[in-house]
Amino acid sequence: MQRITGVDVARGLAVLGMLTAHVGPGGPQDPWPWSLAQVVDGRSAALFVLLSGVSVALISGGDRPVAGVRRVQARTRLLVRAFLVLGIGVLAELLGTPVVVILPTYAVLFAAAVPLLGTPPRRLLVGAAAVAALGPVLHLALAPVAARLPARELTELLVGEYYPAVVWFAYVLVGLAVGRSDLRSRTVRLRLLGAGAALAVAGHGASALLTRVVEPGTALHALVTTEPHSSAPLEVVANTGVGLAVLALSLLVADAAPRLVAPVAATGALALTAYTAQLVGIALLGPTVVWDPDVAVWLVFCGLTLVACWLWRSTVGRGPLEGLLHTLAARASDVAPDPLPAR
Numbered sequence: 001m002q003r004i005t006g007v008d009v010a011r012g013l014a015v016l017g018m019l020t021a022h023v024g025p026g027g028p029q030d031p032w033p034w035s036l037a038q039v040v041d042g043r044s045a046a047l048f049v050l051l052s053g054v055s056v057a058l059i060s061g062g063d064r065p066v067a068g069v070r071r072v073q074a075r076t077r078l079l080v081r082a083f084l085v086l087g088i089g090v091l092a093e094l095l096g097t098p099v100v101v102i103l104p105t106y107a108v109l110f111a112a113a114v115p116l117l118g119t120p121p122r123r124l125l126v127g128a129a130a131v132a133a134l135g136p137v138l139h140l141a142l143a144p145v146a147a148r149l150p151a152r153e154l155t156e157l158l159v160g161e162y163y164p165a166v167v168w169f170a171y172v173l174v175g176l177a178v179g180r181s182d183l184r185s186r187t188v189r190l191r192l193l194g195a196g197a198a199l200a201v202a203g204h205g206a207s208a209l210l211t212r213v214v215e216p217g218t219a220l221h222a223l224v225t226t227e228p229h230s231s232a233p234l235e236v237v238a239n240t241g242v243g244l245a246v247l248a249l250s251l252l253v254a255d256a257a258p259r260l261v262a263p264v265a266a267t268g269a270l271a272l273t274a275y276t277a278q279l280v281g282i283a284l285l286g287p288t289v290v291w292d293p294d295v296a297v298w299l300v301f302c303g304l305t306l307v308a309c310w311l312w313r314s315t316v317g318r319g320p321l322e323g324l325l326h327t328l329a330a331r332a333s334d335v336a337p338d339p340l341p342a343r
Helices: 005-023 036-040 043-059 069-093 103-112 121-146 152-159 165-179 186-213 219-224 233-256 262-269 271-285 295-315 320-332
Strands: none
Touching (some): 005 036, 005 043, 005 233, 005 271, 005 295, 036 043, 043 103, 043 165, 043 233, 069 103, 069 271, 069 320, 103 271, 121 152, 121 219, 121 233, 152 165, 165 233, 186 219, 186 233, 219 233, 262 271, 262 295, 271 295, 271 320
């Protein structure tokens, strides 16, 4: 896998953002609309999933997609990683925290991108636009029906309230398309920054206008909002814009001041371990840290995450869960074509 520090920085910010959404100041009980936790709520998770698409691209060759046996190996590595992340996600849910664990949906979306490794970026973006437009309608129509079906775990992944795969796959497609560009190019980074800013302004601006004229509580209102986890088309547009802008800025800052962002980059490189560790910490401290957040607790969580990841990355290298995924995926993909028998 190609390692780009700026991508790790963006992923680190996503992990810290989700941590802030869980235990940060201005949690679920805070009525103030611009509290820190509510600012990052939804957006950080969307960035995390968008970056999963970038990771899929980098694992399969980046701007020079692999082909032949190498593509088969890449697909195998991705499927093994997805299966392991799904298992870790299920175990994390058993901790019983009041946090909606993103890992199972993340794993499903990761696996769903495997057949698309050879798809051109333009088609990926067209697909992302189609999912962003049609996915929310499907989510709105199917969610009430799915809630009455017996296979609750599966339907929750597909059309659940927080991370419905029928909508969130759009972020993966955008990330995969972005990962197929030369992310080391300054021109590409500036284009990503401009496109991200434009999408964010367009999404939030259109929503601000439409929600004033559409009657609250209606199906149409649910499709024009940008409220966190609403999975509405305009929320997808706005979150995609924010994600692209954060990625572009992370790439630029990582090159300009690598030492400054080293702890955040380390957190991004150990994202799975850091995310899982925060869930363990919440389970140990109890649900109060989520429902009644405290600034001091949040600062301790963030500080420990940054310092621990930085020290581990500097001394050991891969995180424990990342090392497990790498080792098992490498073994599973260690294939070579058999020699043909002599005629």
